[in-house]
Amino acid sequence: MEFYSIRLIGFFILVCSFSSPTFATDPGDLVGPGIISKLKSARAELDYRFIGPSPVPSFYEVQVEGGPLLYVTEDGAFFFDGNLYKVKVGQFVDVRNLKLDAERKKVFASMPTDSMTIFKAIGPTKAIVNVFTDIDCGFCRKLHKEVPKLNQLGIEVRYLAYPRAGIPSEAYDKIATVWCSANPQESLTRFKNGNGGPIVVCDDNPVAEHFALGARLGVTGTPAIMLMDGSLLPGYKKADELAKILGVDS
Secondary structure, eight states: OOOHHHHHHHHHHHHHHHOOOOOOOOHHHHHHHHHHHHHHHTTTSSEEEEEEOSSSSSSEEEETTTTTTEETTTTSOOOEEEEEEEEEEEEEEEHHHHHHHHHHHHHHOOOOTSSEEEEOOOOOOOEEEEEOOOOHHHHHHHHHHTTTHHHHHHEEEEEEEEETTTTTSSHHHHHHHHHHHHHHHHHHHHTTTTTTOOOOOOTSSSSSHHHHHHHHHTOOOOOOEEEESSSSEEEEOOOHHHHHHHOOOO
């Protein structure tokens, strides 16, 4: 009887050891606060968002709100910023852009269009491009001259404001004036042709929101063309070239 009891107790312990839940701790839950605290000790005025492990072993990603993405050591003592590239056969791939594709796709799938300045397609809409633009940027002006042809090809162009000189600046005043005007499409074309009118900046314009969104989505220059699948096409593209990328017959 005693032997049976011992065996029963042993079986009970064995069953408990297999059935008891284990709670794994996410390493980021421990590392993140320490890294943020270390960064804050140097630049307390900045806002940091801990993302998690980076593609570089032993480094973690931290986003400075309104600033760059940092790659930080586990103890928070060292970091580097800038573009990180993955070496693949035949190409160098920007790792951040790959990660941002999904976020861009999500943003533009759900973002209301009432704050954008839109040039609609003529006839059925075959494709949509979202363009972060600046008034004085030469290549932005060249791209804008392609908009009529893009519209004829069935491509809708949705503009978002991205004054490269930042906020406040003369570039901000110009593009905010466009968004504050009664006819933003006409005003944008006028300003891009160098025939802008008086500067009138209203209080409820969305330029600051667009500027912050652009920084979050990886805009580093203008024009920055973002497709609905999240792809980023930096720089100027001719209408036919853009149509080919979008799979639209030109």
